[in-house]
Amino acid sequence: MRIDMQQFWTEKDFDALDKRQRAQFFNSLSGAKSANLVGTVDGQGQTNLSMVSSCVHLGANPSLMAMIIRPRAVARHTIENLIEMNHWTINHVTAPMVHQAHQTSARYPKEVSEFDAVGLTAEFKNNFVAPFVKESPLQIGLKLVRVVPIIENDTEMVIGEIKQVYFEGAALRQDGSLSINKLGTVAVTGLDHYQSLNHLVRLSYAKPSESLEELTDI
Amino acid sequence: MRIDMQQFWTEKDFDALDKRQRAQFFNSLSGAKSANLVGTVDGQGQTNLSMVSSCVHLGANPSLMAMIIRPRAVARHTIENLIEMNHWTINHVTAPMVHQAHQTSARYPKEVSEFDAVGLTAEFKNNFVAPFVKESPLQIGLKLVRVVPIIENDTEMVIGEIKQVYFEGAALRQDGSLSINKLGTVAVTGLDHYQSLNHLVRLSYAKPSESLEELTDI
Numbered sequence: 001m002r003i004d005m006q007q008f009w010t011e012k013d014f015d016a017l018d019k020r021q022r023a024q025f026f027n028s029l030s031g032a033k034s035a036n037l038v039g040t041v042d043g044q045g046q047t048n049l050s051m052v053s054s055c056v057h058l059g060a061n062p063s064l065m066a067m068i069i070r071p072r073a074v075a076r077h078t079i080e081n082l083i084e085m086n087h088w089t090i091n092h093v094t095a096p097m098v099h100q101a102h103q104t105s106a107r108y109p110k111e112v113s114e115f116d117a118v119g120l121t122a123e124f125k126n127n128f129v130a131p132f133v134k135e136s137p138l139q140i141g142l143k144l145v146r147v148v149p150i151i152e153n154d155t156e157m158v159i160g161e162i163k164q165v166y167f168e169g170a171a172l173r174q175d176g177s178l179s180i181n182k183l184g185t186v187a188v189t190g191l192d193h194y195q196s197l198n199h200l201v202r203l204s205y206a207k208p209s210e211s212l213e214e215l216t217d218i
Numbered sequence: 219m220r221i222d223m224q225q226f227w228t229e230k231d232f233d234a235l236d237k238r239q240r241a242q243f244f245n246s247l248s249g250a251k252s253a254n255l256v257g258t259v260d261g262q263g264q265t266n267l268s269m270v271s272s273c274v275h276l277g278a279n280p281s282l283m284a285m286i287i288r289p290r291a292v293a294r295h296t297i298e299n300l301i302e303m304n305h306w307t308i309n310h311v312t313a314p315m316v317h318q319a320h321q322t323s324a325r326y327p328k329e330v331s332e333f334d335a336v337g338l339t340a341e342f343k344n345n346f347v348a349p350f351v352k353e354s355p356l357q358i359g360l361k362l363v364r365v366v367p368i369i370e371n372d373t374e375m376v377i378g379e380i381k382q383v384y385f386e387g388a389a390l391r392q393d394g395s396l397s398i399n400k401l402g403t404v405a406v407t408g409l410d411h412y413q414s415l416n417h418l419v420r421l422s423y424a425k426p427s428e429s430l431e432e433l434t435d436i
Contacts, residue, residue: 006385006388007387009384009385010382021394022278028395032404032406059244060245061240066286092249140247150377153277168225175239177245180411186418190395192423199414
């Protein structure tokens with residue numbers, strides 16, 4: 001058990017950080033983040049690919065996923081494309097793709113596709129409007145449900161319904177879950193730190209009067 | 219590069235899953251998730267602690283964090299407490315705390331504090347209304363900004379402003395970021411799989427015409 005916390009910060013400490021440090025600090029606080037590439041296309045066929053670390057599960061039925069998109073004043077291609085075309089893709093990032101995935105966060109002009117710029121492959125398949133990332137072991141096609149404005153800082157939460165999922169069959173377990181370890185998906189912490197995920201323990205469904213069991217199907 | 223994806227699922231495949239498999243499958247899709255314990259208290263002093271894997275960074279200035287809360291029909295203690303008291307805490311989960319953290323997801327009656335039930339320590343300090351988890355190496359105190367209803371499935375997004383942060387000083391880097399590895403924070407994948415985070419690479423800020431550098435301050 002830890003007995004002391006050496007640092008206690010409040011608003012005056014936050015305000016003593018410069019802008020870049022402040023971004024680094026607060027981006028560290030949520031802990032592990034998902035590492036996904038979001039693929040979109042506009043009506044003229046111009047593709048776009050962007051690194052997103054804010055994808056979050058909303059619910060299984062209906063099957064909904066959300067992500068937080070930065071203010072349009074700083075990054076508008078993804079949000080504009082997905083509103084125009086009503087569809088986008090989410091693609092897990094693996095260790096061999098980390099440098100390419102991170103490079104998509106550079107500010108390329110609209111007429112440059114990040115797929116081409118970083119060397120990943122845009123894959124159009126099964127009549128889905130938006131491009132998947134061919135190199136990714138888990139690819140999800142979503143249809144726009146709603147954009148929720150977050151008025152406090154001009155970000156937006158985009159809610160999508162999951163329409164198509166492509167994945168490596170070896171990762172599927174009997175219970176319906178996917179082994180993220182078999183897929184090779186990585187995590188992000190802070191703004192720029194890529195981390196591998198290593199199995200610690202899988203635990204049984206918790207009930208008040210029962211002890212947890214460690215699941216062996218990992 | 220991967221050349222085939224053995225599995226391609228659409229709505230008919232989703233609908234072939236039973237309810238539990240469906241929850242497992244869709245909870246796997248976002249990838250890595252943060253592992254946090256949310257501490258609250260009601261007006262009578264009854265504390266509550268719940269495992270939340272949906273905390274997400276919203277912005278650094280103002281310093282905002284959000285989380286998705288399940289429908290009140292299935293889990294109402296956390297949301298009711300934080301609306302009543304306007305404050306809550308988010309506390310990183312580490313490997314030694316994983317069993318206790320997971321056990322908080324059991325359906326305890328309102329009069330039972332999960333702190334007591336699982337053996338974690340509620341810590342009230344510096345006049346903050348909600349209880350921190352003493353065993354956690356990163357503790358965040360938040361004030362309610364807004365609850366956003368997600369009408370599509372009766373979940374809610376709770377937006378909070380970060381007011382207090384306690385952390386182990388050794389984890390702070392010069393650039394303002396925190397080393398999640400030094401804190402020992404774990405990740406969750408799917409509903410029940412706890413994973414350690416292991417350094418792969420830290421990358422420099424991406425620019426269109428520059429090569430990425432691997433940062434040495436890890």
